[in-house]
Amino acid sequence: xxxxxxxxxxxxxxxxxxxxxxxxxxxxxxxxxxxxxxxxxxxxxxxxxxxxxxxxxxxxxxxxxxxxxxxxxxxxxxxxxxxxxxxxxxxxxxxxxxxxxxxxxxxxxxxxxxxxxxxxxxxxxxxxxxxxxxxxxxxxxxxxxxxxxxxxxxxxxxxxxxxxxxxxxxxxxxxxxxxxxxxxxxxxxxxxxxxxxxxxxxxxxxxxxxxxxxxxxxxxxxxxxxxxxxxxxxxxxxxxxxxxxxxxxxxxxxxxxxxxxxxxxxxxxxxxxxxxxxxxxxxxxxxxxxxxxxxxxxxxxxxxxxxxxxxxxxxxxxxxxxxxxxxxxxxxxxxxxxxxxxxxxxxxxxxxxxxxxxxxxxxxxxxxxxxxxxxxxxxxxxxxxxxxxxxxxxxxxxxxxxxxxxxxxxxxxxxxxxxxxxxxxxxxxxxxxxxxxxxxxxxxxxxxxxxxxxxxxxxxxxxxxxxxxxxxxxxxxxxxxxxxxxxxxxxxxxxxx
Numbered sequence: 395x396x397x398x399x400x401x402x403x404x405x406x407x408x409x410x411x412x413x414x415x416x417x418x419x420x421x422x423x424x425x426x427x428x429x430x431x432x433x434x435x436x437x438x439x440x441x442x443x444x445x446x447x448x449x450x451x452x453x454x455x456x457x458x459x460x461x462x463x464x465x466x467x468x469x470x471x472x473x474x475x476x477x478x479x480x481x482x483x484x485x486x487x488x489x490x491x492x493x494x495x496x497x498x499x500x501x502x503x504x505x506x507x508x509x510x511x512x513x514x515x516x517x518x519x520x521x522x523x524x525x526x527x528x529x530x531x532x533x534x535x536x537x538x539x540x541x542x543x544x545x546x547x548x549x550x551x552x553x554x555x556x557x558x559x560x561x562x563x564x565x566x567x568x569x570x571x572x573x574x575x576x577x578x579x580x581x582x583x584x585x586x587x588x589x590x591x592x593x594x595x596x597x598x599x600x601x602x603x604x605x606x607x608x609x610x611x612x613x614x615x616x617x618x619x620x621x622x623x624x625x626x627x628x629x630x631x632x633x634x635x636x637x638x639x640x641x642x643x644x645x646x647x648x649x650x651x652x653x654x655x656x657x658x659x660x661x662x663x664x665x666x667x668x669x670x671x672x673x674x675x676x677x678x679x680x681x682x683x684x685x686x687x688x689x690x691x692x693x694x695x696x697x698x699x700x701x702x703x704x705x706x707x708x709x710x711x712x713x714x715x716x717x718x719x720x721x722x723x724x725x726x727x728x729x730x731x732x733x734x735x736x737x738x739x740x741x742x743x744x745x746x747x748x749x750x751x752x753x754x755x756x757x758x759x760x761x762x763x764x765x766x767x768x769x770x771x772x773x774x775x776x777x778x779x780x781x782x783x784x785x786x787x788x789x790x791x792x793x794x795x796x797x798x799x800x801x802x803x804x805x806x807x808x809x810x811x812x813x814x815x816x817x818x819x820x821x822x823x824x825x826x827x828x829x830x831x832x833x834x835x836x837x838x839x840x841x842x843x844x845x846x847x848x849x850x851x852x853x854x855x856x857x858x859x860x861x862x863x864x865x866x867x868x869x870x871x872x873x874x875x876x877x878x879x880x881x882x883x884x885x886x887x888x889x890x891x
Contacts, residue, residue, distance in 0.1 A: 434516040440528050447509040447535045448597065451663045453502035453678040455685035457542055458760075458779060458844035459706050460484055460495060465846035466859050467837075468757065471707040473692075475747035481705065485750045487862030490872060491891055497874035499546055502678055506539035508557045515556030530588035534599045534607070537581040541611060544574045545848050548870035548888060552577050563881045568873075575615055582608040591631070596655050596664070602628045603661040606782050606790075613790055614852050618798025625791035634660060634784040636815045645815060646725050649759040651776070660782040667776035669769025680773045683760070687772030690762045691730060696739020699728075700762035700771055704744045708755040708841070716838060721817040726841050728758040749861075757842040785812055785839050793832050802828060812839055866890060 433439050462468045463485050470485035472478055480495030489496060513532040517525070543550045552569040553562070554577065569577070582604050589601040609624030628634070637658040638645030647653045655662055671679035690702015708727045716723035730741055731754055745751035760777060767774040788808040795805035802824045809828070810820040812835055823831050836849055850856040857865045867890035878885055 434519045436520065437522040437524070440513065440516075440522075440525065443509070443513045444528050444531060447506065447513065447532060450502060450506040450509060450678075451535075451538075452665060452681065452683070453498075453505070454542065454663065455683055455779065456495065456498050456502065457546070459685040459688065460499065461844035461847050462706055462757070462842060464860075465850060466861070467708060467712050467841055467846045469707045469709060469745075469753055470750045471705040471745050471752065472703060473744040475745055475750055477703075477745060478705070482750055484871075487860065487864065487868055491875035491878065491887060493872070493874070496546075496871050497876065498678075499871075500543070500874050500877060503539045503543045503546075504558070507536055507543070510536035510539065511553070511557035526588040527590060527594065530585040530604075531599055533581040533585035534589070534604045537578045537585070537604075537607060537611075540574065540578050540581075541607065544571060544578070545614075546871050547873055550574055551885075563877070564884050566884075568885050575611060578611055579608065582611070592633075597662070599661055602631055602633060603782065606660050606787050609787075609794070610782075610790060613794055614848075616797070616852075618794040618800065622791065622794040622798060622800055625787055625794060628660065628784075628787050629791060634658060634787070636785055636788075636811065639815055645721055648725065649777075649780075651763065651765070654778045658784045659780055660784055660787060663779040663781050665776050665778055667765055667767030667774050669767075669774055672769050672773040674770075674773070677773065682767060682774030683777045683779060684773055684775075685779075686760050686762050686775035686777045687770075689757050689760050690772070691728070691741045691756055692744050693742030694739065695741070696734070696737050698737075698764060699739075700764055700775075701741075702762055702772060704752070704756075706757050706760075706842075707751075707753045708757060709753050710755065712841060713755050715834075717818065719817055720838065721815075722838055722841075724758070726757075726759055726838075728756040728761065730754055730756060759842040780843070783840075783843075785815075786836075786845070788812055789832060789836050789839060793829075793836075796825075796828050796832060805832070809835055864890065 434443070460481060463470050463481055470478070470481045472481070475482060478495065480489065480493040483489040483493060484495070510532045514529060514536065517529045540550070548571050549568040551558070551563065551566045552574060553566060558566070586601055586604045586608070589599065589604055591601050593600040605624045606628050609621045609628070612621035612624070635657050637643050637648045637653055637656050640657070643653070648658065665683040666681040668681050670681055672682060673679065677684050686702070688703045688705045690700060690704070692701065692704035694701035713723065713727050713729065733739060734741065743752045762771065762775045763777070765776060767776055788811055792805040792808040795801045806823065806828060809831060813820065821831060833849070833853065837846060840846070847856070847860070850859055851869050856868070857863050870888050872888050872891035873885060878887055
């Protein structure tokens with residue numbers, strides 16, 4: 395089943411909780427304590443720890459929704475201009491180190507680093523068949539979390555030999571961005587040879603997942619000659635295609651449940667509609683995609699969709715960036731006025747601030763569909779997140795080939811492949827004009843998926859596009875204030891915050 399790897403982890407957590415609450419627990423001599431010394435004793439322990447490392451991926455919904463809000467693609471939205479204050483601040487580029495929502499990104503991703511490192515540092519405790527694959531996936535996951543952290547915060551603390559321990563924040567330095575990237579590259583380079591060409595279970599990473607991520611890491615550093623061969627390996631594997639171009643697939647279903655884990659998915663984060671753990675006191679405990687419920691139409695009553703909290707609202711400029719005959723526009727963005735006129739649906743409007751509020755548009759890729767999820771429907775939406783899509787790989791490959799001066803014709807072929815799926819005619823461009831077309835296609839193809847802000851920053855265009863963006867400051871976000879305080883002066887804040 396698609397959700398197996400996450401459901402197993404929940405059962406492990408529940409079992410541990412039941413043990414800790416039993417009457418017998420207090421009578422153990424000495425009291426039982428789960429540590430690396432007594433946990434990694436057999437293959438099942440490693441498997442369970444790997445499941446736990448995958449599980450924290452569900453919390454990275456914050457990275458996606460806030461990555462869109464930070465860009466020119468969307469407004470924060472919500473009930474009012476003070477609803478989820480941290481998101482509103484990021485929308486205006488007025489965020490400070492005292493921002494709980496940025497702290498969530500720091501905390502959740504470092505939790506992922508910790509869990510993956512816990513596996514890696516115990517790799518030599520026992521031997522069993524398949525251990526290399528588990529360690530390789532743990533390295534992929536640690537690289538994934540660290541890549542998110544360096545994108546958001548720049549220099550971060552790195553501990554190559556294993557997991558962080560309490561108190562080390564006062565002695566471990568923040569590692570420079572260049573060295574963080576080297577650390578990520580090392581993890582992925584060690585992982586790739588030992589990863590299966592096909593994911594061993596739905597929701598797990600494959601060799602192509604790691605190759606695509608490593609290519610992206612190089613692309614973010616303008617290392618085009620290193621990035622291009624990795625994307626070429628993913629494309630050349632012939633495992634993937636653009637959804638809607640083969641068999642009885644329909645492009646408009648790409649972000650529907652039926653297309654989850656499709657041949658376009660190079661790596662996909664799994665979510666479940668089960669109620670277990672979901673509450674507003676612990677959003678990261680939900681097995682559902684919290685971003686989806688938060689992005690839903692406020693007070694919605696009608697067909698296909700469910701209501702939500704009305705955050706992450708595409709702007710009119712974003713909607714109008716699409717050509718009228720671009721199939722992606724109405725798959726990506728819901729024009730609520732037009733939809734209501736066609737279907738009789740009703741809805742309400744929340745935040746009406748002109749700079750952060752209602753636009754009339756919603757992120758259709760990730761708003762709630764009617765389904766049988768349990769518990770609070772706003773927290774348990776089962777929509778998977780397509781973390782690395784084949785279309786993204788094609789466009790990253792095109793960028794590396796074009797900007798690296800490697801092969802404009804092949805780059806053009808990849809761009810036209812994406813355009814054709816969108817119902818657009820081929821273009822014939824090269825050089826700088828092709829570069830601009832690649833940037834345009836990345837925005838249109840990936841709108842709503844959390845990539846736009848970082849694309850603008852890494853290509854030096856953010857200051858000219860994002861309102862309120864301050865150069866030499868907003869390229870990264872502030873290290874959370876509490877982390878600076880915990881370090882007792884060991885870490886300096888990012889410049890100009």
